[in-house]
Amino acid sequence: xxxxxSKEFWGVGSEYDPDWxxxxxxxxxxDDLMELCRTKIRPHAIECDKTYTFPRASLNAMGDLGxxxxxxxxxxxxxxxxxxxxxxxxxxxARYGCPASAMIYTMHLGAxxxxxxxxxxxxxxxxxxxxxxxxxxxxxxxxSDPATGSHDWFPLxxxxxxxxxxxxxLLKYGSWSTGAGYADFYTLLTxxxxxxxxxxxxxxxxxxxxxxxxxxDEWSALGMHAxxxxxxxxxxxxxxxxxxGPPGDGRKNMEECIxxxxxxxxxxxxxxxxxxxxxVGKKSVTRRAHADxxxxxxxxxVIQDYFGESLIDTNSSRSMAFLLAKSxxxxxxxxxxxxxxxxxxxxxxxxxxxxWQLKFVAAKNxxxxxxxxxxxxxxxxxxxxxxxxxLIRDGKAGWVMAxxxxxxxxxxxxxxxxxxxxxxxxxxxxxERVLHQEVKKMTLEQKERIGRRLLEEASQERQGAxxxxxxxxxxxxxxxxxxxxxxxTQCPNPPSHPPTDLKTPxxxxxxxxxxxxTWTPLALVSRKDVGSKMSSFVFALPRGTxxxxxxxxxxxxxxxxxxxKHHLRYFSxxxxxxxxxxxxxxxxxxxxxxxxxxTSSKALQPGRFxxxxxxxxxxxxxxxPCGGLEYEPNQLEVLTVxxxxxxxxxxxxxxxxxxxxxxxxxxxxxxxxxxSIEDILHREELDDLxxxxxxKIKVVYTLGETPEGWDGxxxxxxxxxxxxxxxxxxxxxxxxVVCGGPTMSVxxxxxxxxxxxxxxxxxxxxxxxVEQVKAVYGRYAKLSSHRxxxx
Numbered sequence: 001x002x003x004x005x006s007k008e009f010w011g012v013g014s015e016y017d018p019d020w021x022x023x024x025x026x027x028x029x030x031d032d033l034m035e036l037c038r039t040k041i042r043p044h045a046i047e048c049d050k051t052y053t054f055p056r057a058s059l060n061a062m063g064d065l066g067x068x069x070x071x072x073x074x075x076x077x078x079x080x081x082x083x084x085x086x087x088x089x090x091x092x093x094a095r096y097g098c099p100a101s102a103m104i105y106t107m108h109l110g111a112x113x114x115x116x117x118x119x120x121x122x123x124x125x126x127x128x129x130x131x132x133x134x135x136x137x138x139x140x141x142x143x144s145d146p147a148t149g150s151h152d153w154f155p156l157x158x159x160x161x162x163x164x165x166x167x168x169x170l171l172k173y174g175s176w177s178t179g180a181g182y183a184d185f186y187t188l189l190t191x192x193x194x195x196x197x198x199x200x201x202x203x204x205x206x207x208x209x210x211x212x213x214x215x216x217d218e219w220s221a222l223g224m225h226a227x228x229x230x231x232x233x234x235x236x237x238x239x240x241x242x243x244x245g246p247p248g249d250g251r252k253n254m255e256e257c258i259x260x261x262x263x264x265x266x267x268x269x270x271x272x273x274x275x276x277x278x279x280v281g282k283k284s285v286t287r288r289a290h291a292d293x294x295x296x297x298x299x300x301x302v303i304q305d306y307f308g309e310s311l312i313d314t315n316s317s318r319s320m321a322f323l324l325a326k327s328x329x330x331x332x333x334x335x336x337x338x339x340x341x342x343x344x345x346x347x348x349x350x351x352x353x354x355x356w357q358l359k360f361v362a363a364k365n366x367x368x369x370x371x372x373x374x375x376x377x378x379x380x381x382x383x384x385x386x387x388x389x390x391l392i393r394d395g396k397a398g399w400v401m402a403x404x405x406x407x408x409x410x411x412x413x414x415x416x417x418x419x420x421x422x423x424x425x426x427x428x429x430x431x432e433r434v435l436h437q438e439v440k441k442m443t444l445e446q447k448e449r450i451g452r453r454l455l456e457e458a459s460q461e462r463q464g465a466x467x468x469x470x471x472x473x474x475x476x477x478x479x480x481x482x483x484x485x486x487x488x489t490q491c492p493n494p495p496s497h498p499p500t501d502l503k504t505p506x507x508x509x510x511x512x513x514x515x516x517x518t519w520t521p522l523a524l525v526s527r528k529d530v531g532s533k534m535s536s537f538v539f540a541l542p543r544g545t546x547x548x549x550x551x552x553x554x555x556x557x558x559x560x561x562x563x564x565k566h567h568l569r570y571f572s573x574x575x576x577x578x579x580x581x582x583x584x585x586x587x588x589x590x591x592x593x594x595x596x597x598x599t600s601s602k603a604l605q606p607g608r609f610x611x612x613x614x615x616x617x618x619x620x621x622x623x624x625p626c627g628g629l630e631y632e633p634n635q636l637e638v639l640t641v642x643x644x645x646x647x648x649x650x651x652x653x654x655x656x657x658x659x660x661x662x663x664x665x666x667x668x669x670x671x672x673x674x675x676s677i678e679d680i681l682h683r684e685e686l687d688d689l690x691x692x693x694x695x696k697i698k699v700v701y702t703l704g705e706t707p708e709g710w711d712g713x714x715x716x717x718x719x720x721x722x723x724x725x726x727x728x729x730x731x732x733x734x735x736x737v738v739c740g741g742p743t744m745s746v747x748x749x750x751x752x753x754x755x756x757x758x759x760x761x762x763x764x765x766x767x768x769x770v771e772q773v774k775a776v777y778g779r780y781a782k783l784s785s786h787r788x789x790x791x
Contacts, residue, residue, distance in 0.1 A: 042096065088268075114187040125206070204243070264321065324354055359405075487625055514549050522542075559623070628765065639667070645673075671721065672701050673744070736761055746776060
């Protein structure tokens, strides 16, 4: 009998569990975890799913059983368990407890494996490994970067450079990080300090919870609600002891640890969910059988077929999982990490093609089994109180979770047809057959043009320099430009000298309140919400005649101190200009939305912190300008702004500037995407600017969900939409600026390239704008300047 407390388990019995694979110790671990699932984790999972709550209480309870140290060697206080045991624990947790917790736990074990891979000569990693089981610390992985899609091993947005023998500077933007902001430590996959545009040259780093900025508050998904996935940003200087392994070791860590652990354990999670669906289905069918007057439900052949086929398919997937777990154990002397002192010891890598197949099979099976159980349960299965509905939603994540099943079947099929050498995971070889085929389609002029470009790029590569600003030397201190920003009042004086004042026709002298090398405290006057996801903050400049010193389109650095810790953010001021060409006035207004802003911006309340005498407001430090576009009148014929969501902020600033200057003949067009009409920010003002601007100002809205009678555009900004509204690339002085999320930015750049717009005319706001242009146009693309006179 399989016990469930004092009673018999109501699902499929133990006769379908492969107990012969487990040691007595591992069976005890499973039984203890099942009881924990029954008493704490399963009841907690229902509430976490309803409320999008991170299940830290469940993970702490697992820590009480020592499970956070499951694969950590006993010498460090862990349990020193095997791949087989890890697969069993994840399956058990997903089946009897909480699939979201199982996925979070999978990421934790993956993070632990990256530390164990290279702890041997690193005292810091050894100390952390000792702390994990003792202090019940939770880890997480962050490998995927924005715009990499299913190719999660390409950290497209990360940057690392060595400052000296002991210090590196790191900038990492992770997307879809499970438990973003909730884990105690994170292992990150980034490029290496000597990257040189080679995405096989990677490194791993260790960072802690207080060193990241993460936002999962807006996590909303079909399933896995409690995962609290979201973007993660790390920027700062770190001791080289935080590097996991030597520079360039990240590729080995990715293949040997991150991939092997993730593929095995996520597959075990999907198997556990499939078993959970069958258990719940049995509970529903047997309960209905007692209510039947005539033939019992479980006597129906079709119902028996559903269960029989589901159990056979699931146990086939489980068998493959445990076979590969045992193979990993055999290859590693039962998960012994000591031999990895030899950096070329990579026994798990040989099994990766089999682990790809396992993930595909498990993710496909759980989706099919979940649907079969819904058919078997009928209307009861559709109701949330049975619990099948939650498992169905969670199981659907398997197909799309990177590496997605779409990608995996392509990789396996390619290797079967062409051999493994055809799989170019790291972008190291060119498909010359395809290149020759494409060249044949070109006209003579196209061949000459691409030939000249290739010769130019080859010359630049031979010299070891890119066409415009080396990747590793940009976007650290100056995150919004490819060159140092210029202040509105900049003069020949050294930066430490005061900037030149501006005098308006009325004779009033206006001074720049902000400096590029000094933090200036400003008082928070007011705050109000702008839409459901944005807040507007108004700060007082020191004097009523002051201005910020920024060109329209530039950003400021904002430093907020919360609980003694500095939080650095970048914002575009949106203050209405008053007689000056700067987008500023006696007060400074900005609006916030983005990674890690929620924690600090919610704390930004008038009077919350240090009060200025006789004023009920808070002081926050500002510095700038620190980057962004430097707009000046009549330097462009056309200025186009492609924006989404809160990215309209710099666009609004630019529209205001053009509108308030009658002598500025620049034509500006804003193409603005939001999910719904309620999400349009500043619509009244944007409509007013367009109405009064005549031919100079055009505003086009596009919505994800359109209401009845909507006469604007519908859907994401695409090439057709851009072709309808954006000036053609016909030699005019035209700059296109993009401000939105990374996916939106890359999508827009792809569309612009398709329509023939040059990379030299495309400027993307954001810390990784340069790389987003390069991702589409190539590593040696000529980049747009932040100066409008260089369009």
